[in-house]
Structure formats: C-alpha cells, structure tokens
Amino acid sequence: MPAFSNLHIAVATMDDIPAITLLLNHAYRGETSKQGWTTEAHLIAGDTRTDEANTKQVMEQAGSVFLKYTNEQQQLIGCVNLQQHQNKLYLGMFSVAPELQGGGIGKQLLQAAEEHAQHLHCIAIYLSVISVRTELIQWYQRHGYQDTGERKFFKEDDLTGKHLQPLEFMIMEKVLAKKAISQ
Numbered sequence: 001m002p003a004f005s006n007l008h009i010a011v012a013t014m015d016d017i018p019a020i021t022l023l024l025n026h027a028y029r030g031e032t033s034k035q036g037w038t039t040e041a042h043l044i045a046g047d048t049r050t051d052e053a054n055t056k057q058v059m060e061q062a063g064s065v066f067l068k069y070t071n072e073q074q075q076l077i078g079c080v081n082l083q084q085h086q087n088k089l090y091l092g093m094f095s096v097a098p099e100l101q102g103g104g105i106g107k108q109l110l111q112a113a114e115e116h117a118q119h120l121h122c123i124a125i126y127l128s129v130i131s132v133r134t135e136l137i138q139w140y141q142r143h144g145y146q147d148t149g150e151r152k153f154f155k156e157d158d159l160t161g162k163h164l165q166p167l168e169f170m171i172m173e174k175v176l177a178k179k180a181i182s183q
Contacts, residue, residue: 004067009112012066012079014059019076020066020093021055027095029161036098038136046161050093054159058093066093067112069105078105082116088173089117091127110143117176124176128152128169137170145172 004010012020026032030047033039040049058081059066069078077100081093091113096105117125129136131151147170154167 004112004115006069006108006112008069008071009067009108010070012059012068012076014056016066016068016076017052017055017059020068020079021050021052023076023079023097024049024055024093024095027098027101033098036096036101038095038101039098040130040133043130043132043165043167044161044163049160051159055093065116067109067116069096069109078109080109080113082113084120084122087121087123089113089120089122089125091125094127106139107143114174114176122176124173126171126173128171130154131168131170132165137172140172144174146174147171148173 025048027036027038028040028049029044030041033041058064061083063084064081065083066079066081068076071077078096079093080091080095083090083092091110094106094109096103096109113125125145126148127140127145129140131137137147150171152169152171154163154169156163
C-alpha cells in the first residue's frame with residue numbers, strides 16, 4: 001500500500017464502515033445531498049445509496065480498498081472505493097460531504113486514487129457515471145477522464161432507491177502516463 005502524499009488520506013478499515021455509509025447516503029440521496037452539487041436526489045428517490053452490509057461487502061472484495069479523507073478532527077468527510085481489475089482500477093462510491101463540495105477534497109482523492117493505481121502498476125482508471133449527470137461528467141473530463149462509448153443499464157434495486165426516470169451508466173476512463181506506471 002502506498003504512503004499517500006496527502007496526510008488527510010488513508011486506507012479505511014472496517015471501523016470506518018458506519019461513517020463511510022453515512023457519508024455516501026448524505027452525499028447522494030435525500031435532502032442533505034442537495035447541499036452539494038453531486039446529488040442524485042432529482043434522479044433517484046429515497047435517502048439510501050447503500051447500507052453498512054453493502055459497504056462491508058464492497059470493502060471485503062478481493063482487490064478492493066476504500067480511501068478516506070479525514071479533517072483535523074479526524075472526521076471522515078470524503079471517500080472513494082478502488083477495485084483492481086487486471087491492469088485497470090475501478091473508481092466508485094466516490095463522495096465528499098455535501099457542504100464541503102467544491103473545496104478541492106474530491107481532486108485530492110482523485111490524486112490519491114492515481115497514486116494507488118500507479119502503485120499497483122495499473123494502466124488506467126475507469127468509472128461509471130449516470131449519463132444525464134452533465135456537470136459531473138464535465139468535472140471528470142477536466143480531470144482527464146474520457147467517455148469510452150460504453151453504456152450499462154442502471155438496474156433499480158431494493159436498496160438504492162426508486163428511479164425517477166430511466167437511467168444508464170456512461171463508462172469513463174483515464175489512461176495513466178506511461179512514465180508514472182514504470183516507477
């Protein structure tokens with residue numbers, strides 16, 4: 001595991017599952033998410049993005065790690081899940097506390113994800129984003145992610161809320177610099 005260049009970022013442990021779950025739910029669903037610009041409340045009804053059992057299941061997957069961003073008071077205010085799939089890294093469950101969005105925490109977590117990918121000798125990082133999330137897609141593009149052209153159906157389930165319209169995922173990818181990979 002790499003030592004991250006940002007002292008606020010560390011690998012999460014099982015003890016962090018309740019805080020990660022709460023953050024994901026506040027950042028994506030319900031009224032609290034509307035304080036930030038990454039809310040999905042206008043697309044998916046309900047207050048639940050995930051639960052502790054699902055977060056634990058994701059954390060326990062082979063090749064999966066959560067990075068957490070904590071403030072000076074050691075409160076978890078950002079997180080991202082990274083999963084190695086062969087020579088690429090999947091980035092998901094990415095969130096920052098809604099009231100702190102736009103302050104650079106997300107950029108710092110993306111940088112840490114790249115450091116982790118380089119440590120694993122991955123050639124790219126990919127992610128899925130709801131295709132109608134134009135602002136978020138543009139944010140990822142500004143950080144080097146490109147639309148791969150691949151789309152995946154966003155299946156509604158009993159956990160993550162009722163879709164308010166048909167939704168699909170756009171797959172985006174950032175190819176990592178060869179120089180960085182060879183380190």
